[in-house]
Amino acid sequence: MKLTKLVVASHNDDKVAEIKTLLAPLHIEVHSAKELRLGDVEETGKTFEENAKIKAGTLSLMCGLPCLADDSGLCIDALDGRPGVYSARYAPNRDFKEGAQMLLKEMDESGKKSRKAHFSCCMALACPNEKIKVYEGRVDGQIAVAPRGEKGFGYDPIFIPDGYEQTFAELGEDVKNQISHRRRALEKFIREIKD
Numbered sequence: 001m002k003l004t005k006l007v008v009a010s011h012n013d014d015k016v017a018e019i020k021t022l023l024a025p026l027h028i029e030v031h032s033a034k035e036l037r038l039g040d041v042e043e044t045g046k047t048f049e050e051n052a053k054i055k056a057g058t059l060s061l062m063c064g065l066p067c068l069a070d071d072s073g074l075c076i077d078a079l080d081g082r083p084g085v086y087s088a089r090y091a092p093n094r095d096f097k098e099g100a101q102m103l104l105k106e107m108d109e110s111g112k113k114s115r116k117a118h119f120s121c122c123m124a125l126a127c128p129n130e131k132i133k134v135y136e137g138r139v140d141g142q143i144a145v146a147p148r149g150e151k152g153f154g155y156d157p158i159f160i161p162d163g164y165e166q167t168f169a170e171l172g173e174d175v176k177n178q179i180s181h182r183r184r185a186l187e188k189f190i191r192e193i194k195d
């Protein structure tokens with residue numbers, strides 16, 4: 001597969017910056033949906049894969065370019081996998097600090113001792129007149145007792161990846177970009193491009 005230009009189907013500047021950083025060695029011209037003034041696509045799917053395919057397919061049709069969409073979220077065992085696909089919408093007005101506090105409170109009220117969780121990412125690549133391809137990544141870990149760290153975004157301050165004692169928000173971008181769910185999904189995408 002030869003890609004020279006790619007649209008990232010997101011209006012989330014942090015997410016787009018993370019993807020651009022990871023794709024930089026491939027010398028692909030990367031634009032965001034926001035940059036190209038493409039509208040937001042409503043996520044009506046019940047799974048990460050469904051949402052990623054909806055976004056990638058819709059925006060690729062709109063702009064006529066290859067489009068990479070990602071749907072990702074935090075899945076907490078004690079909350080039966082929630083917030084999952086509703087991770088961004090769980091936080092009132094997408095205020096993730098408030099959302100993190102709500103999740104911690106909900107975990108305490110659940111009475112379950114497990115703090116196991118994982119971040120899941122599903123990426124979909126839609127190219128004009130081609131079947132949509134899907135790449136998945138996951139990173140397992142634990143939920144911290146309280147938010148820690150100022151780096152990162154979303155629920156990074158409450159997620160401690162396996163093998164570390166710090167949250168993603170304490171570890172910072174360089175470490176996170178090496179081990180994150182998004183990195184693992186992108187690695188599969190990159191392998192296919194290189195092949």
